[in-house]
Amino acid sequence: MTQAEGQFRAGSLAHRVPDLGALELLLAVARLGSLGGAARELGITQPAASSRIRSMERQLGVALVDRSPRGSRLTDAGALVTDWARRIVEAAEAFDVGAQALRDRRDSRLRVAASMTIAEYLLPGWLLALRAQRPDTAVSLLAGNSAAVAERLLADEADLGFVEGLTVPTGLDSVVIAHDHLIVVTAPGHAWSRRRRPLEASELAVTPLILREKGSGTRQVLDVALGGLARPLIELSSTTAVKAAAVSGAGPAVLSELAVGEELSMRRLVRVPLADVTLARDLRAVWPTGHRPVGPARDLLSLTRG
Secondary structure, rough: OHHHHHHHHHHOHHOOOOOOOOOOHHHHHHHHOOOHHHHHHHOOOOHHHHHHHHHHHHHHHHEEEEEEEEEEEOHHHHHHHHHHHHHHHHHHHHHHHHHHHHHHHHHHHEEEEEHHHHHHHEEEHHHHHHHHHHOOOOEEEEEEHHHHHHHHOOOOOEEEEOOOOOOOOEEEEEEEEHHHHHHHOOOOOOHHHHHHHHHHHHHHHEEEEEEEEEHHHHHHHHHHHOOOOEEEEEOOOOHHHHHHHHHOOOOEEEEEHOOHHHHHHHOOEEEEEOOOOOOEEEEEEEEEEOOOOHHHHHHHHHHHOO
């Protein structure tokens, strides 16, 4: 073997073996006996087909097709290469069928993990829209606090997550999908419902409140705003439970604006204005770092940002 031949053989297989498009063209020429007919079948021009055959011949170092006014005929080497090409194309077709089966299996289900406010007040609309696009995709929803959402994603128990806190959990990538504000609410009979001046952070910090549990995005925002001084009257694990306790008159609560629109409009709860504290937060879609959502997860993500 010459040095040049040794260098040629040492190169990448992708540089030594023609691509699938060229092999499919050669098979079409063998079947139809016409370069023009093969070009039409594959949806390319005849000059492009001729150029591709010549390029393949240069790559392999042998003549593959004899061209004449009566048509195109394979050389002996061309016939042999065609037999090999058929096996490669058949293997590629099997590869494609297998890959499609994997995509079909992936697309048949979607596992979503979401923190409570998003799960209760935003996801239902997004999932209805997704169902219109992908009626055959079965969706399961795991609702919990933001810390639990991160755990689900990192344990590969969810394909896409949604969280409400101020920070992105370690190991996750994210994108902001919406903005939210927390507000202080209380039942109409509470003294705060009749106050004329806004509530100051110092007063909020020393008052026992109905709160979400630690690990929730709502609690994280409040703790940061009050320097970790929030005092729980009751700690509950869902937005609905916090809201129900506030409506019952148990005490003031801190809740998302998304969660209390109906209660405020019907005067079951009253909003207490704040003087010197802003309880704003971003709502985020999250997924494991480096694993951008695909399939149904990608489609759901696009719907949240529409």
